[in-house]
Amino acid sequence: MSEQLPIEDLPIWARFNNVGLLDVKITESDGKGYGVVCQKKPSTHQDAIDKPILLSVPRALVLNHDAVREYAKEDRGFKQLLDAVGHRSARTDILLFLLVQTALTSRPQHTSVGIINPWTNYLRFLPRNVPVPTLWNGDERLLLRGTSLDVAVNAKMTALVAEFDAIQSTSSTIPCWNELLWEHRTVSLRNWIQLDALYRSRCLELPRSGESMVPCIDMINHSANPTAYYDEDDQDEVILLARPGVNLDEGQEMTISYGKSKSAAEMLFSYGFIDQASTIESLVLPIDPFDDDPLAKAKRVGFGEAPRVYLERDDSGSIIWKSPFAHLMCVNEEDGLEFRILQDTYGGQQLRIFWQDDDVTDRAKDFESILEGHPLHALFRLRAVIVVQECLQTQLEQARSYENVSEPGDVRPECVAAAQTLRTMEVRLLESGIEALEKERASLLEDETVVAYLGSMKTTEEGGDDQETDEDTEDFS
Numbered sequence: 001m002s003e004q005l006p007i008e009d010l011p012i013w014a015r016f017n018n019v020g021l022l023d024v025k026i027t028e029s030d031g032k033g034y035g036v037v038c039q040k041k042p043s044t045h046q047d048a049i050d051k052p053i054l055l056s057v058p059r060a061l062v063l064n065h066d067a068v069r070e071y072a073k074e075d076r077g078f079k080q081l082l083d084a085v086g087h088r089s090a091r092t093d094i095l096l097f098l099l100v101q102t103a104l105t106s107r108p109q110h111t112s113v114g115i116i117n118p119w120t121n122y123l124r125f126l127p128r129n130v131p132v133p134t135l136w137n138g139d140e141r142l143l144l145r146g147t148s149l150d151v152a153v154n155a156k157m158t159a160l161v162a163e164f165d166a167i168q169s170t171s172s173t174i175p176c177w178n179e180l181l182w183e184h185r186t187v188s189l190r191n192w193i194q195l196d197a198l199y200r201s202r203c204l205e206l207p208r209s210g211e212s213m214v215p216c217i218d219m220i221n222h223s224a225n226p227t228a229y230y231d232e233d234d235q236d237e238v239i240l241l242a243r244p245g246v247n248l249d250e251g252q253e254m255t256i257s258y259g260k261s262k263s264a265a266e267m268l269f270s271y272g273f274i275d276q277a278s279t280i281e282s283l284v285l286p287i288d289p290f291d292d293d294p295l296a297k298a299k300r301v302g303f304g305e306a307p308r309v310y311l312e313r314d315d316s317g318s319i320i321w322k323s324p325f326a327h328l329m330c331v332n333e334e335d336g337l338e339f340r341i342l343q344d345t346y347g348g349q350q351l352r353i354f355w356q357d358d359d360v361t362d363r364a365k366d367f368e369s370i371l372e373g374h375p376l377h378a379l380f381r382l383r384a385v386i387v388v389q390e391c392l393q394t395q396l397e398q399a400r401s402y403e404n405v406s407e408p409g410d411v412r413p414e415c416v417a418a419a420q421t422l423r424t425m426e427v428r429l430l431e432s433g434i435e436a437l438e439k440e441r442a443s444l445l446e447d448e449t450v451v452a453y454l455g456s457m458k459t460t461e462e463g464g465d466d467q468e469t470d471e472d473t474e475d476f477s
């Protein structure tokens with residue numbers, strides 16, 4: 001990337017591009033990078049007397065999937081690139097656009113491809129370092145061991161490398177793009193990782209236009225008690241407004257909420273910080289089918305998404321958990337589960353999941369409710385409870401084993417602190433989760449269908465093999 005532009009020059013860029021920095025300025029904010037500060041008590045806007053507009057951005061500057069498609073209509077070269085390596089997701093198309101802008105800022109003089117637009121220069125104002133873990137160094141990422149982000153961040157790094165390699169290998173076969181992007185090493189994997197971090201940490205969910213990057217409004221920081229909010233007005237602009245009842249003073253930092261339902265792990269992953277005042281206590285963990293389950297592969301493929309356990313503490317302090325896959329893991333052919341390969345109309349084959357002879361493939365994500373009407377539901381639930389409890393226990397042991405490990409090598413104190421906060425929050429939730437599951441297990445063991453089932457199993461086993469103990473019988477559940 002070419003040299004970063006000083007934030008003091010942003011008002012000039014804003015004026016050229018019709019961005020209204022009304023009563024606000026963008027400046028350094030203590031420990032949070034840049035921020036938006038109220039310059040004088042906001043004046044009222046003619047169209048909204050009681051809603052002072054603090055910042056307005058023309059729609060033409062909003063960057064989202066539609067904007068990238070529009071840009072491709074004007075720039076045939078970019079369309080060629082997009083057709084060759086894009087159209088995989090909105091995110092990758094937007095990152096591709098930003099990668100090209102990055103290259104254009106340090107364009108070798110003789111290249112002709114690529115059209116300069118307002119984002120080419122805006123990108124030069126954005127911070128090079130975003131504190132998200134994908135931009136932590138290898139030693140810093142080790143700090144995440146024992147947290148739910150360990151696997152997630154490693155998987156993300158692998159995905160970023162694969163995305164970048166695919167773009168490089170295909171686009172280097174197009175001479176003009178090879179010249180701009182690769183011949184002079186204008187962009188690198190580091191740029192791709194930076195752009196991914198910028199996108200994730202600066203994307204806003206606009207009420208009408210959906211996920212978008214909006215210049216200048218993306219300079220506003222988060223608070224659990226925000227003073228401002230953004231909206232889209234009838235003049236086709238994205239605007240920043242003071243929240244009703246908020247009295248802004250000169251010099252006061254404006255803040256918005258980045259969302260109330262994000263976990264600590266999501267906040268750290270997407271934004272690089274954890275605000276304990278606004279995160280919900282929740283956790284997502286991977287879960288693996290039993291090694292000795294002959295249907296393990298079919299269950300994984302048929303389920304159609306990564307098997308997970310979701311754990312959350314709700315507003316009243318109660319623990320809620322959910323894991324449709326754990327329920328699927330715990331039923332088998334003898335319970336009424338079946339997998340069939342069906343031929344589709346195009347001659348292809350499809351793996352379908354059947355439960356009690358009903359095709360439930362399209363409802364697999366809701367396998368917990370599928371089991372609900374069954375007479376042995378309590379027994380299936382008990383099996384799932386045991387599986388999930390074990391999963392939480394393993395994660396808790398891992399988290400604890402890294403609690404007092406001394407920090408490896410070259411690590412920044414802010415990364416140590418963020419990883420520590422995450423681990424502490426996750427340990428607390430895991431402990432509560434295990435306790436709640438223990439109570440549920442005890443109560444299910446008293447359920448009359450479970451008692452009857454376990455009793456019948458015991459009788460059968462005593463008849464067949466005198467060596468079996470009560471404990472073995474219980475484990476079977």
Ligand SMILES: C[S@@+](CC[C@H](N)C(=O)[O-])C[C@H]1O[C@@H](n2cnc3c(N)ncnc32)[C@H](O)[C@@H]1O
Nearest residue numbers: 032033034201202218219220221222271272273
């Ligand atoms: C949308 S940008 C906001 C502008 C940003 N501060 C900048 O320098 O460009 C989001 C980033 O700002 C920082 N940030 C925002 N709110 C924060 C907060 N409450 N505490 C710490 N960092 C914050 C984080 O680095 C986050 O990834």
